[in-house]
Amino acid sequence: MLEHGGKLREAAQRYGRNDWLDLSTGLNPGGYPAPALAPDAWHRLPEHDPALLQAAQCYYRAPRMLAVAGTQAAIQALPRLRAPSRVVVASPSYAEHLHHWSQHGHRTSPVPYSELDAAVATAGVVVVCNPNNPTGAFVPRTTLLQWAEALATRGGWLVVDEAFADTDDTHSLADATQAAGLVVLRSVGKFFGLAGLRLGFVAARDDILAPLADMLGPWAVSGPAQQVARAALEDRAWQGAAQEKLHAAGTRLRALLASHGIVSNGTSLFQWWPEPLADEFHDHMARRGIWVRLFREAARGIRLGLPPDETGWQRLELALNEWMNR
Known part of the structure; x- marks a missing residue:
């Protein structure tokens, strides 16, 4: 590991x-104070709560989202949804991206942020942390949208990990994820200081979210985590x-x-x-x-x-x- x-x-x-x-x-050292849970939170199987998704879509300004057991779950699953591709991962960045795309037959290349623009032309998938973890570097929204459009013309994906975007979402693409092949990952662990919940969200179109949901299974996110996250996302x-x-x-x-x-x-x-x-x-x-x-x-x-x-x-x-x- x-x-x-x-x-x-x-x-x-x-x-x-x-x-x-x-x-x-x-993480935010003054994390969100988790509210008391409903009495049955620990006894019922965790059905997907439409109110949680509505709260997330409102907070992140995304047209459609899927709740996952932390963005790590999506990072591990997304490479399994594509046939072998040439995958460019911005470097340096969160190491789990390159690690998992390298395990499923994809041809992976770590590429410095300064060279990403040229690499997009020959890639099937481009993965960017924005802002980057750990360096804090970012790619402007206009550039990301251009990359997403170029990749989509040949069936490619742009995966943008926005786990640290809450304190400055100027360049967020969550609101643009109705576009083909655009995948945005968001986390409640960082800004809300709730890493122990293991809860995050994926914003994308149904042609990506539906098979991702099938792969992750029916009870991917615990009931208590859903209740706490909904309260946090609605607490303006x-x-x-x-x-x-x-x-x-x-x-x-x-x-x-x-x-x-x-x-x-x-x-x-x-x-x-x-x-x-x-x-x-x-x-x-x-x-x-x-x-x-x-x-x-x-x-x-x-x-x-x-x-x-x-x-x-x-x-x-x-x-x-x-x-x-x-």
Whole structure:
């Protein structure tokens, strides 16, 4: 299995401490407060709730969506819905995309963001994280729409992973997914801080959503997850307040890093930079109980999420001071 953020048990075993400040996942540290569940939530088989899909389609402005057990479920299933194709995956990006498209007979190529435009001409499928995880890079909406149209003329797909788009959806294509071959993935795990629900959505036309639903089966998303997600997607007051807090915190994190000579990029939920001493920085932070995300391959560097409280901010600033003065 590929390496991801989290894994605090592993960190505790390795470093012998349990007072972790976990900045490794890029999730909203002030996640949505899950409401009380209906009494039968744990006893009934989870039928698909039309009200959940309506809430999702309204929130994401998508004409049609399918609820899935986290976008990871769709990432694993989509490659199985196509005959072997030439698949271009933007690089660096969330590694699960390239991993799963490579397992089902497809000819895969990781392509730098700067070279994607030329690669579209010969691809059957193009996969882009927008904004990108971990670098925060993005492709303008107008460019994505041009790629989608070009791919559709030869039966191709454009798959856009918008898991981190909630804090800035300027370039989102969810509202355009009535177009042929356009697939958009959205997650409630990041902005809403509900990664444990394992719930996400796929926006696309029926010719993609119907076989995807068949492949995932009749009870793909738990009843409790559907209830919590519906409440979150309909809670406009919480969403507005969360946007303000996250934008302020994201600006604060970027400024804190800059004050320590670190030029970073990212979103309101995380910052990333190409750290030359990435392994040393990761170890330095871990020895102070701060768990950050280390990238060793294409996006070699460090990603930091947001501290959950003022004590966390102070711990991070102290550790950065010690890093600069080592």
